Amino acid sequence: MSILITAGPTYERIDPVRFIGNYSSGKMGIALAEECVNREIDVILVLGPVNITSHIFNNPHIKIINVESAKQMYDACMQFYPHCEGAILCAAVADFTPISVADHKIKREGDELIIRLKPTNDIAASLGNIKKENQLLAGFALETDDEETNAKGKMQRKNFDFIVLNSLNDEGAGFRHDTNKITIIDKYKEYEYPLKTKKECAKDIIDKYCEMLKTSGKPVDK
Numbered sequence: 001m002s003i004l005i006t007a008g009p010t011y012e013r014i015d016p017v018r019f020i021g022n023y024s025s026g027k028m029g030i031a032l033a034e035e036c037v038n039r040e041i042d043v044i045l046v047l048g049p050v051n052i053t054s055h056i057f058n059n060p061h062i063k064i065i066n067v068e069s070a071k072q073m074y075d076a077c078m079q080f081y082p083h084c085e086g087a088i089l090c091a092a093v094a095d096f097t098p099i100s101v102a103d104h105k106i107k108r109e110g111d112e113l114i115i116r117l118k119p120t121n122d123i124a125a126s127l128g129n130i131k132k133e134n135q136l137l138a139g140f141a142l143e144t145d146d147e148e149t150n151a152k153g154k155m156q157r158k159n160f161d162f163i164v165l166n167s168l169n170d171e172g173a174g175f176r177h178d179t180n181k182i183t184i185i186d187k188y189k190e191y192e193y194p195l196k197t198k199k200e201c202a203k204d205i206i207d208k209y210c211e212m213l214k215t216s217g218k219p220v221d222k
């Protein structure tokens with residue numbers, strides 16, 4: 001059995017020295033990969049630019065595809081997802097990217113600088129579109145307001161089997177922290193968990209993933 005996991009941020013180049021990025025550390029996605037490798041599940045980790053490393057990076061159960069931009073992450077996911085039983089999309093993918101990349105470092109000139117952006121591919125929705133009946137797809141939603149409604153909307157739009165909600169309003173949850181407070185939402189139910197380390201959250205998420213694989217996405221009472 002193998003699973004595709006996306007993790008970390010994406011960087012969208014503006015010029016040879018600058019980019020648009022975000023605060024994702026990759027910790028949650030790497031914790032998910034570690035949990036899978038510990039269970040001897042093969043992982044394809046599509047990893048954006050991060051500063052952390054892990055003891056599993058040399059493990060034979062993991063293949064790491066290093067990417068930088070949303071486009072590169074999209075291409076890697078479209079290539080590998082068809083060969084996996086499923087995917088958990090944990091990366092914080094840029095929604096917009098510059099229309100053109102300047103060849104030279106942009107000079108400090110004038111009163112303002114306007115950079116025109118175009119939307120990136122929605123990797124989650126694209127995988128949701130090509131998802132086969134025997135594949136599972138799960139994603140994350142990091143919300144600041146109307147958390148549950150937004151997460152449920154995302155789950156439907158992207159054809160996820162379940163979504164992991166973390167709120168920026170919860171102390172110790174989200175970007176860069178070692179802890180997270182998650183709610184797992186599937187089509188039937190919501191499971192709320194207390195604040196835990198990202199490692200422990202990863203166990204809960206992979207437990208849920210493996211249960212759903214066994215029951216082909218049907219609800220499992222806890």
Ligand code: C5P
Nearest residue numbers: 089090091093121122123124139140142
């Ligand atoms: O950014 P957003 O909150 O919409 O992300 C929700 C889910 O969709 C996450 O699982 C994220 O990894 C995924 N996503 C993606 N491609 C994008 C934007 C988001 O795979 N372009």
